[in-house]
Amino acid sequence: MLTTDKRWLAQYPEEVPKTLEYENISLHECLERTATKFPNTEAIHFLGKKLTFEELHVQAKKCANQLISLGVKKGDRVAIMLANCPQSMISYYGALMAGAIVVQTNPLYVERELEHQMTDSGAKVMICLDLVFPRVQKVRSRTSLEHVIVTGIKDYLPFPKNLLYPFVQKKQNPTLTSIEYDEQTLEFLPWLKAGSENKVDVTLNPAEDLALIQYTGGTTGLAKGVMLTHRNLYVNTFQCKSWIYNVEEGKEKMLAALPFFHVYGMTVVMNLAVMNGFTSVLLPRFNVKDVLKTIDKQKVTLFPGAPTMYRAILLDPTKDNYDLSSIKACISGAAALPLDTQEKFEKVTGGKLVEGYGLTETAPVALANLIWGKRKSGSIGVPWPDTEVAIIKPDGEQADVKEVGEVAVRGPQVMKGYWNHPVETEKTFLGDWLLTGDMGYMDEEGFFYIVDRKKDMIIAGGFNIYPREIEEVLFEHEAVGDVAIIGVADEYRGETVKAFVVKKDGYNPTEKELDEHCRKHLAAYKVPRIYEFRDELPKTLIGKVLRRVLIEEEQNKMEKEKVEANREA
Template sequence: MTAPHPTPQPVPQTRPWLAHYEAGVARDFTPSGRTVPDLLLDAAQRYPERAALHFLGKNTSYAELVKRARRFAKALQRSGVQPGDRVAIMLPNTPQYVVAFYGTLLAGGIVANTSPLYTAAELEHQLTDSGSETLVILDSMYPRYAEIAGRVPVKRVFVTRIQDELPFPKNLLYPVKAMREGTLPSDAFKHDPKTVPMRFVLKMQQPDPTPVPLAPDDVALLQYTGGTTGVPKGAVLTHRNLVANCEQARQWMPGLQEGREITLAAIPFFHVYGMTVGMNLSVLIGATLVLVPNARDIKMVLTEISKSRATIFPGVPTLYNAINHHPETAAHDLTTIRACISGSAPLMLETARRFREITQGANLVEGYGLTEASPITHTNPITGEQKEGSIGLPLPGVDALIMSEAGEPVPTGEVGELWVSGPMVMKGYWQKPEENGKVLREYQGRPWLLTGDMATMDEDGFFRIVDRKKELIIAGGYNIYPREVEEALTSHPSVLEAAAVGVPDDYRGESVHAVVVLKPGMLASDKEIMAHCRTLLSPYKVPRSVEFREELPKTAVGKTLRRQLAQEAKDRLAKESKRA
């Protein structure tokens, strides 16, 4: 049940953003009704010999990818996986991830994306919460599972290795390289009778899997939220949700060439943004996916872009910023990149401008989405009218409103909570009906998702995210949005990245605390940073304290953990107060 709220005003019938769509973008949108496996099967029929995957020198064609996905699906069925069973996939961006993802869906299973960065405790929570009886995992990650194996419902484990997908002689040299780096994969799984080497399954000649009838409204994925606002919850995403969002993104980019694009896939597939914009969209258009298993390895990212002649590069601000400042960037040709949608976190203006210079005009635009929306809802036009600092326009088929606390639309230009509606919105949270009432609401006969983000819409229909509703800083009665402070901080010539959080203040309630990472070789004092902010911000928004760090804590996809920074600052202040 949802909490009662005042009768809202009518949803505006006009959508001002439609007038600002670039040429070729459809104003109307109807999902095709396909399922996620249909995307792969269709691509294989159209482009059987085209490389679907490129992984460190080895290509896998679309025809081969389908064959391997079917083999994995058959292995799941033979091991006892039934339609609707959850299969947890804990892998980086490797061919095995793509095979396991589509294979699970072909078998009628539900994918539970699982971060390879999870601790044993985090893994235990997700496996238990999702009820996953099957786990697909990299050998080097197996020890974390082994710690909690007796406390989770897992009945079978498919273990795979990086070298299984490497071409000769890299497959032989990889263990030596791993030993030198101190990251030698574990072989502990060999003593577990529940484990099956995935490489044997994928080489085995066996019949096609038993066909499982799939409907668009069947559940395809449990995508767990990042946990930045509490305990991670599983967003229940259907085949319709995932396919619709891919098709919406495809319509947004009319310039994409079917069967000819090359996508640099550095954003993790276990994150919904990488899975939709990186993997599924590429499969939809028959693109080649150039897989990068570790996005933090900027040298590898640069090398793969220049070697593959990548044309599409979805990413996050931290990744683009790292490329901007890497010492080897100038030695690589990045000029083939045409389209880049930045998501997951705010894109600072300086980051976007510098990246466009380096790539000689790559269309890097800011977009917006959230796990519960599969995830994209807004983005700036790729080649058309753009507004710096905005998240752009709603995608075809997306409706958006800016609403007051009372559940009424606010006037154009005013701040309120962003609500979105469309075929990409989740069914709800897995086994958490009480949480659904907090974020899903019926409004004039339609379901809406309450994003929790504070935003504005201008007269042209461009939206701007002011900040997370829960991360609002209130100082002396004034609302302060961290993003605005962070824009000021990162405009300082010595600052690489920054975060602004609220800390307790006896007089003002809260004050702004800045956490700053300086560019390599650059210097700046806290007084200098604060003085710079005074030239750009109202006095009450200027940080009262500045902390310097070598890096900011982030989620696996690069989103700054403001809540963690705020808690650490509060704990430090409490200790200092006790000593005083």
């Protein structure tokens, strides 16, 4: 029986409650309440286009009613394949109001990934960007999609940007063709405009009914859908609200550079902003110059992000030309935050930057360092209110202080399970404790540390990448006899993907050929950046590739290079 002494509670500042009172409400009710409390406050600022909370609420209701008119019922899945734009927030809250389960879909997905996600989730409707529609159309007949609603960035741009954007888009994507709309393929703006503004009345049980199926990389090559209820997401957003107590409702400006299709961006950016009446300053993609200009011009106060983003700002030679002093707080997630990045970013902005930790399975945040309190270098911080963390030894017993074991999490934000995967769900839980697969320890003051990540997983630029999926794609190439994928250190991305390839007899593939093959079947961030050809791979007696040996070889190689560089210097 695992127990926790919760010694971390002694670190809480008096402003953070040790336990919170959660209302039994559906996630989309947060938008309704904020629209009532701050109707004229700017909810969205998108490249000059502005929407108030009242306007966002009205458009979400229209979306909900239109989805219902297409036959969407409580529990049906609605896929959203959009960049950060007003349509993304409208579609998300509209789908939830209709009682649907949102399936967030990465716009970078190629056909293989897209088809798996749509068939596994059984999505009935998709709302997507015009840029990705050709990919959707190619897999559509092999999925359960009945309707696809298509929108474009231009749809919510102010005049004259909305007129100029199509020319820019055509120049950047010369092969982009016009879309033929019919009863199954609908144009977003006219479809939305025709919707009713009446409130949708769908009865939900927040603790049981799903709000989201969020796909996370699969260790067997196929992504699994994490089932998160309305309560899971509402609770984690409310926990975050308690953590950033030094902010004002209805007055902050949140930089939405983290994608909403990632659960971290969804909770700590979109849901948090809507719950608290913050303005979401949306950027459809991360571009460091756009980020610098936006912080300077919009006076952004909150900037949740990934270490890659903060490093990009620090490395930009023009950063001193911009006023970044409006930044109050940033919670970094998705990868380990280097100490020098934290210190330099705080010096440049004058704001606070702290590291948090979580998983898609925890909606996603479980621990974080205190923003305006004690923090420790290298630590992932302390558990959030009502969240317990235990360290488990291989024998199943609880580890002592500073003893390394597997990190387990228990709390109201922990997922219901994996969609269509009861066996995998059972393996992931020990009673009501979620086994993270990460190895770590707790110190005498209740601060936690990660010493090794999930077996084999690579985190590049904030994206979780599982080697097996890439290996399976490379194995499909006729010239590849054997392959192993690992992550190697990268100054900018944190890690990057490296492929060790053994060629088949009689074949001599080039890096370019393998790269082109991978790009046809994988999202760009998963494609190997480095290839090394070998005669054989290190393996166990039963033939399993010793990935750890390859990782250690790379680490030793880097150490030697550092020593030689220092010697030359």
